[in-house]
Amino acid sequence: MNIIVLIKQVPEIEKVRFDYEKGRLDRSSAGAVTNPFDLNALEAAVQIRERVGGVVTAISMGPMQAIESLRDALARGADRAILLSDERFAGADTLATAYTLAAAIKRLGKFDLVICGEKTVDGDTAQVGPEVAEFLGIPHAAYVEEILDVEKGWIIVRARMERSYYLMRLRLPALITVTKDINNPRLPSLKDKLRAMRMPIPVWNYTDLSEIADPKYFGLNGSPTRVIKVYTPISEKRKGQMISGSPKEVSQRILQILRENKILA
Numbered sequence: 062m063n064i065i066v067l068i069k070q071v072p073e074i075e076k077v078r079f080d081y082e083k084g085r086l087d088r089s090s091a092g093a094v095t096n097p098f099d100l101n102a103l104e105a106a107v108q109i110r111e112r113v114g115g116v117v118t119a120i121s122m123g124p125m126q127a128i129e130s131l132r133d134a135l136a137r138g139a140d141r142a143i144l145l146s147d148e149r150f151a152g153a154d155t156l157a158t159a160y161t162l163a164a165a166i167k168r169l170g171k172f173d174l175v176i177c178g179e180k181t182v183d184g185d186t187a188q189v190g191p192e193v194a195e196f197l198g199i200p201h202a203a204y205v206e207e208i209l210d211v212e213k214g215w216i217i218v219r220a221r222m223e224r225s226y227y228l229m230r231l232r233l234p235a236l237i238t239v240t241k242d243i244n245n246p247r248l249p250s251l252k253d254k255l256r257a258m259r260m261p262i263p264v265w266n267y268t269d270l271s272e273i274a275d276p277k278y279f280g281l282n283g284s285p286t287r288v289i290k291v292y293t294p295i296s297e298k299r300k301g302q303m304i305s306g307s308p309k310e311v312s313q314r315i316l317q318i319l320r321e322n323k324i325l326a
């Protein structure tokens with residue numbers, strides 16, 4: 062089975078600052094880690110390969126430093142990894158990101174399953190997975206918390222939906238996005254890390270993907286989203302009030318407050 066896992070490198074979210082002028086994260090203000098949900102996606106892929114055989118390919122789009130996340134993916138069990146990196150991919154919104162990732166998947170050739178995290182901890186839109194599926198013209202299931210079966214040509218999953226869940230049977234090739242409840246990602250051993258250090262990671266650029274897709278949809282030029290304004294919403298703190306006195310005085314005061322606030326007529 063040919064499985065592709067999409068992996069995004071994100072800033073350490075508790076340290077990163079926001080650039081209000083430019084309307085985006087100041088990524089230089091914090092270190093970078095692999096998006097935690099993508100580790101669940103990778104673990105799901107490796108578990109399927111361990112059961113039915115095949116190849117797991119990790120793909121990331123980002124600056125050259127994203128190669129560290131791909132190296133970590135190789136240590137955690139991916140068979141190969143590809144980085145999509147070019148200045149002309151920069152400034153991509155979710156649509157251009159998904160278009161570029163889908164172009165890379167098409168360039169790889171035949172595949173059975175694409176697995177993404179349910180969302181990232183920085184952008185947090187949860188749009189990229191379903192958009193990639195649309196660009197590839199394949200079915201998808203989002204928020205998958207259990208893979209019940211992978212059989213010839215099909216995958217059966219349980220997907221979370223607020224307080225209920227869907228049982229879905231998808232014809233392969235398909236795409237799923239997974240929640241953190243699907244598994245516990247394995248930790249790589251020192252031996253795995255050393256092996257990953259020696260593995261080559263090809264970097265595909267604008268020219269490589271222009272053979273497959275229309276380059277006018279890459280990067281900032283291909284991004285219809287425009288950030289108009291960025292601001293921190295004012296969150297009103299709840300106000301507490303102590304009421305003292307006899308039970309009669311306290312209940313009368315409560316009634317008065319409820320009437321003043323038009324909660325009681």
Ligand SMILES: Cc1cc2nc3c(=O)[nH]c(=O)nc-3n(C[C@H](O)[C@H](O)[C@H](O)COP(=O)(O)OP(=O)(O)OC[C@H]3O[C@@H](n4cnc5c(N)ncnc54)[C@H](O)[C@@H]3O)c2cc1C
Nearest residue numbers: 067122152154155158177178180181184185186187188189
């Ligand atoms: C107008 C605009 C300009 C932007 N400019 C920039 C910019 O200059 N630089 C910048 O870094 N970001 C920029 N962004 C943010 C960028 O759109 C997102 O980083 C990206 O599209 C992914 O969206 P997300 O983080 O919400 O992913 P989600 O949709 O929440 O991610 C879901 C899953 O998709 C996969 N995935 C998502 N992104 C990638 C990726 N890059 N590689 C591999 N897999 C991935 C992962 O499996 C992930 O778990 C911009 C956004 C907007 C709206």
